[in-house]
Amino acid sequence: MTDPTQRLLVTGGASGIGRAIAEEGLSLGWDVVVIDRDKASVGQAVTAGLSDPDATAAALDAALADGPVTRLVNNVGAVFPHSLEEQTLAEVDAAYALNLRCAVQCAQAVLSGMKAAGFGRIVNMSSRAALGKELRTAYTASKAALIGLTRVWALELGEHGITVNAIGPGPIATDLFTRANPADSPRTRAIVQSVPVRRLGTPGDIAHAAGYFLGDRAGFVTGQTLYVCGGMTVNNAPV
Template sequence: MLVTGGASGIGRAIAEEGLARGWDVVVIDREAAPVGTGVKADLADADSTRAALEEALAAGPITRLVNNVGAVFPGALQEQSLAEVDAAYQLNLRCAVQCAQALLPGMTQAGFGRIVNMASRAALGKELRTAYAASKAGLIGLTRVWALELGPLGITVNAIGPGPIATELFAKANDEERTRQIVEAVPVRRMGTPDDIAHSAGYFLDERAGFVTGQTVYVCGGLTVGVAQV
């Protein structure tokens, strides 16, 4: 299993979930990975990503992929720079395409593959998230397209849309007052944890989940109820 951005937060929890299920886990991150086999790379850079993928695949095909890496780039429309929009695309979206393309030959040969794209509840609409929401909504679109294209090959593709999860990334993008308001709006009245997301990812990655593809599950404590279409 390959997890991008798996050195901390949600990615680390997913890597730990994979190890607990007995899978070999490779983590690509700019930081040293505390779990699994680590490959250091700047995933915002296509050449660095390419080199890391070659290193990760040197030991053989990888049939499970979690496109987890991402960054928020908060800002109102009038403040969002085009450089931030480009950066969001490169890290949150281009990287996912590049990783999927690299692993696809091995999945195709095996007649089996699991791809999980880490989207966001923000794809449904959230203030101060022009660059982030656009890139995460793009991941949902890719999930649906890839599910149609890759299903005949035995490869499923699904997405997870986390709600407010207690991670360093969330803390950097939300101040204390904003966090309080968010928690009060969550029906279960708490922040989510990385383990909440890892549990859902483990389901999609399981061999027994072969009849579920093209779906987006919002792991958000009920925050999207009344927002997401049925």
């Protein structure tokens, strides 16, 4: 059986930020398992639609068949960009199912293995939008909720050697971002100009931050949210 402290599970890891995190895990010498609706080309691929709890449960059983996982990145998510008037209740439910419920379900599945090992690292992928962003009712609510869960889990699990932290990406050049923010849109151009470093982030920027939180030496950092946003949150995030 593989050493559980060397196993990393990434949800939504077939592309974008998730793929970059999976690649980071491989570069750090970990065995990587990816669960995604699309077949991943990095690590062990488990294909499943994570918006469905039964499919998620089956995928987790497959991921854990080779032994416990003690490093988890809850990365999968969807945006559903609309104004309040246009946001449907079905989209709100879908955002919570994929962005939030899936994270709870994955954490519950790996928890016993982490406790048995006396070691665990959980990283929840939130968003800068958790601080507030137009056209993001469903998305912002679910991503802000992940920050709340991060703080609760950090308090509950610290005594077991398990740390829980969140990352809040700013605008990152991924397919998910460009679908919600077309390149020729004045709103998109305004976003780039509002970033103090004057560029969009890359998936690698987020993977680097995740690698830190997932590492052995990050055991005294828990319950924190790191905004990787090129400085966009300086005037918004609490000190």
